[in-house]
Amino acid sequence: MALSRAHVASVRRHSPACRFVFTGLVERAGASSLSILPAGPESAVVRVERVHHGTQALQDQTGQAVTVLLTESLDTARGERCVFFTDPVLFGEAVGVRELARIEAPEDLDALHDLVVRVRREARLNDLRRHMTSADAVIHGRVVSVRRASDRAEPPASEHDPLWWIARIRVRRALKGRQRGEILVRFPSSRDIAWHRVPKLERGQEGIFILHRDGAEHGGAALAILHPDDFQLGDIDELREIADRA
Amino acid sequence: MARRHIRVVNMIPRSMSGETNQDSEPQLTVDPERRRTIVGTAFTPDPGGGPQGPVFASVDGGETWTLDLVIPGGEPNDQSVRFGGGSALYAGILRGDVFLRLNILRSAPYSPSTVMQTLVQRDSVDQPYVAATVAKGRDKVYVGNNDSKGGSVDHSADARTAPPPAGFSQTLIDPRLSIRDSPSIRPAPHRDGTVYAAYFSWRQTSPKVLADVVVARDDNFGTGANPFTALADSGDGLAGQRVALSVPIPWFFYTANERLGSALSIAVDPTNSRIVYLAWGDGSYPGSQQTLHVRRSRDRGQTWSGDLVAVANATNPALAITADRKVGFFYQQATGSGATQRWETHVQVTRNAWKTPARDILLASTPVDNATYQYDPYIGDYADLQAVGRDFYGIFSAHNRPDHANFPHGVRYQRNANFVTKQLLNVNGVTPVAASIDPFFFHIFWREGREEEEREAFGRERLRIRGLEYERLKIHELDFEADGDSDDGDEDDRGRGVSRLIRRLADRIEDLDRREREEEKEEKEEKDAKEGDEDDGDED
Numbered sequence A: 001m002a003l004s005r006a007h008v009a010s011v012r013r014h015s016p017a018c019r020f021v022f023t024g025l026v027e028r029a030g031a032s033s034l035s036i037l038p039a040g041p042e043s044a045v046v047r048v049e050r051v052h053h054g055t056q057a058l059q060d061q062t063g064q065a066v067t068v069l070l071t072e073s074l075d076t077a078r079g080e081r082c083v084f085f086t087d088p089v090l091f092g093e094a095v096g097v098r099e100l101a102r103i104e105a106p107e108d109l110d111a112l113h114d115l116v117v118r119v120r121r122e123a124r125l126n127d128l129r130r131h132m133t134s135a136d137a138v139i140h141g142r143v144v145s146v147r148r149a150s151d152r153a154e155p156p157a158s159e160h161d162p163l164w165w166i167a168r169i170r171v172r173r174a175l176k177g178r179q180r181g182e183i184l185v186r187f188p189s190s191r192d193i194a195w196h197r198v199p200k201l202e203r204g205q206e207g208i209f210i211l212h213r214d215g216a217e218h219g220g221a222a223l224a225i226l227h228p229d230d231f232q233l234g235d236i237d238e239l240r241e242i243a244d245r246a
Numbered sequence B: 001m002a003r004r005h006i007r008v009v010n011m012i013p014r015s016m017s018g019e020t021n022q023d024s025e026p027q028l029t030v031d032p033e034r035r036r037t038i039v040g041t042a043f044t045p046d047p048g049g050g051p052q053g054p055v056f057a058s059v060d061g062g063e064t065w066t067l068d069l070v071i072p073g074g075e076p077n078d079q080s081v082r083f084g085g086g087s088a089l090y091a092g093i094l095r096g097d098v099f100l101r102l103n104i105l106r107s108a109p110y111s112p113s114t115v116m117q118t119l120v121q122r123d124s125v126d127q128p129y130v131a132a133t134v135a136k137g138r139d140k141v142y143v144g145n146n147d148s149k150g151g152s153v154d155h156s157a158d159a160r161t162a163p164p165p166a167g168f169s170q171t172l173i174d175p176r177l178s179i180r181d182s183p184s185i186r187p188a189p190h191r192d193g194t195v196y197a198a199y200f201s202w203r204q205t206s207p208k209v210l211a212d213v214v215v216a217r218d219d220n221f222g223t224g225a226n227p228f229t230a231l232a233d234s235g236d237g238l239a240g241q242r243v244a245l246s247v248p249i250p251w252f253f254y255t256a257n258e259r260l261g262s263a264l265s266i267a268v269d270p271t272n273s274r275i276v277y278l279a280w281g282d283g284s285y286p287g288s289q290q291t292l293h294v295r296r297s298r299d300r301g302q303t304w305s306g307d308l309v310a311v312a313n314a315t316n317p318a319l320a321i322t323a324d325r326k327v328g329f330f331y332q333q334a335t336g337s338g339a340t341q342r343w344e345t346h347v348q349v350t351r352n353a354w355k356t357p358a359r360d361i362l363l364a365s366t367p368v369d370n371a372t373y374q375y376d377p378y379i380g381d382y383a384d385l386q387a388v389g390r391d392f393y394g395i396f397s398a399h400n401r402p403d404h405a406n407f408p409h410g411v412r413y414q415r416n417a418n419f420v421t422k423q424l425l426n427v428n429g430v431t432p433v434a435a436s437i438d439p440f441f442f443h444i445f446w447r448e449g450r451e452e453e454e455r456e457a458f459g460r461e462r463l464r465i466r467g468l469e470y471e472r473l474k475i476h477e478l479d480f481e482a483d484g485d486s487d488d489g490d491e492d493d494r495g496r497g498v499s500r501l502i503r504r505l506a507d508r509i510e511d512l513d514r515r516e517r518e519e520e521k522e523e524k525e526e527k528d529a530k531e532g533d534e535d536d537g538d539e540d
Helices: A005-017 A109-134 A236-244 B451-457 B491-539
Strands: A020-029 A043-053 A065-069 A081-091 A095-104 A137-148 A164-176 A182-188 A206-218 A221-224 B003-010 B027-030 B038-041 B053-058 B066-071 B079-083 B089-094 B101-107 B117-123 B125-135 B138-147 B150-156 B169-172 B181-189 B195-204 B210-218 B241-248 B264-268 B276-282 B291-297 B309-311 B314-321 B327-335 B342-350 B359-367 B384-388 B391-399 B423-425 B437-447
Touching: A005 A081, A005 A095, A005 A109, A020 A065, A020 A109, A043 A081, A043 A109, A065 A081, A109 A236, A137 A182, A137 A236, A164 A206, A164 A221, A164 A236, A182 A206, A206 A236, B003 B359, B027 B079, B027 B384, B027 B391, B038 B079, B038 B437, B079 B125, B089 B125, B089 B138, B101 B125, B125 B181, B138 B195, B150 B181, B150 B195, B181 B264, B195 B264, B195 B276, B210 B276, B241 B276, B276 B314, B276 B327, B291 B314, B309 B327, B314 B391, B327 B384, B327 B391, B342 B391, B342 B437, B359 B391, B359 B437
Parallel strands: A065 A095, A182 A221, B264 B314, B314 B384
Antiparallel strands: A020 A043, A020 A081, A043 A065, A081 A095, A081 B066, A137 A164, A137 A206, A164 A182, A206 A221, B003 B437, B027 B038, B038 B053, B053 B066, B079 B089, B089 B101, B101 B117, B125 B138, B138 B150, B138 B181, B150 B169, B181 B195, B195 B210, B210 B241, B264 B276, B276 B291, B291 B309, B314 B327, B327 B342, B342 B359, B384 B391, B391 B437
16 A cells, blocks of 8 residues: 655655654543653653664563654644654653654554655665765774783873774775775774764674774874774675765 | 652653663763752663754653754763753763764753754764863863874853854863873863863883873863863873873673773762772782772872772762762672672662771662673763752663662662563553663752752652543542652651642542633623624614
């Protein structure tokens, strides 16, 4: 069963910008399920029936009652089933979300769900493309070896010191920039809160490396990975295509 | 005689029951004008994956917590919060989106879901730490931080309402800087204008790190021409009294998964600014990676006692002094080894500066579990203890296994947890959730036993009724249950608690009944009015 044009247009328009898309049943208008959020005419308690997009913490809300801060009043006090495009703002006894848009739930929820998933994937790939655009180099390569950036015994200056290591990477193909042969890339070996999400490279790893110049050079390496997204595994051909368009 | 009460609450909200994050390095502040409003922080990301970082907020005195997404820049690295006057909330953070970028933030008054305003922004800064006091209606705010140029304090004598930078200026406080200062720069202001600032000034890095423990002072809220120079060292005459010289700092040492190296706290007596307590950690005791020392000055920081107390294998010292001059000393101590290793969370309370052994309150004894280690710091480079009136409020991070044996004075969990199977459960109440590190709120208070105070003391009892519908209410069994511990509680207390609970139940039923009758009356009036209109129409 196809979605209406209006449904498709709403999903394409609102899904990329919001972080929590779900189908829900209005249980109480003018109500709140959060003690920190007073009930008012702009709030409603909605039972989440199906999550179409959200982090794992939001996926866990299936079957739970969330409080929605509405952009406009509901047509009925209860019993209305809608697809809500929202951003979470509070996590308490329940989740509180701010509505960006809302549409009547279609009959074919599976089709809507598939469309939201596709649109979100496109958004994610666009984010990756923008990240590659902002980088100084993007390569497809393989880690040949890793070593400390410095052998000096000086203690770190700060608990947030990145504790640089150097990876020697054999370049299979330069997707942005002109790197060839083997290059040196810095990565933070630190497990500190500031760096723990940045990938720690190991010998033998192969994938797409998104590289940055940060104005520093340690151990001969001016290029570095600095962000959680700077090492990409997965479909190399798809990643190459994204990089080519970056 | 005043009776002591202790509450411990796991701050992870019910809607986040599935979370397994390592929520370490917590901090806490209580609105002095509305004590039921409390804000806490930890290394907790936005569960929704958004661009703001969260604080934990409670509006019921710490019983219930909500994650409120108000910190700009995503999950911050270091962060610190304090209330000023008028429910103004201040924060010092290192933004999550730019490495070592300091933001000093304000929300005046604090309002849930409202992103905090940026007052100050500066790069290459470490570990901002906020302190605040109110004098003559003005918020005096101090943010200790380790700038790339050295230890400094950003300060404002009137921070509440002015547009950015709201009077903030920066003062470098270490005149002996030759290598660097440790990350911890800790201010402690007093209402009379005295402001202390403690820090470590490095003297050597190799073969081991040695540092002086220094206390600086300002006598007029930091408003003079040369702030933080009021206290000259009795040895070299430079600003800042060196309390201990060249102590070994266990910089980047580890114990029980926890990274060590900059443990420091200072507290000024709210009734007498001449009296100030200092706690720091160093490696001066053999066999102990880090030993905490507590010392006192009674002459505004010029001379200092020897150790009033020392605790081996400990970290995260936090000092606070109540309005009735109880001194609280919080710390976390590693005990045991290997599979039996644990983190114990203590608060020592003394009224006589440890002339006699202090009352040692063990809030938690939790396992050291490598499976819960995700990053440094494991439980935090600091925790927090605050004095508000005669009470202590605080926060610590610890392993969250739901086991009453781990919490000698009791604990309340909001997140779904089965204390029989000792298993965390997801939002659905069914799916098991792996253990991790959570922030825990605690409140230590003393009450004389008047009705109002009893209600507060027994505030852990809960009566929550939603949508009560009845034709006839019959109570077959009534069980009284309160979380936490009431020190020296007896049968009479519990009896009064049951009586109070039954009274509240009766009040609640009466209230629901009254509202139902009012709604019926309104419906009838609307119906009558409608019929009246229709009659008018018929006449037309």
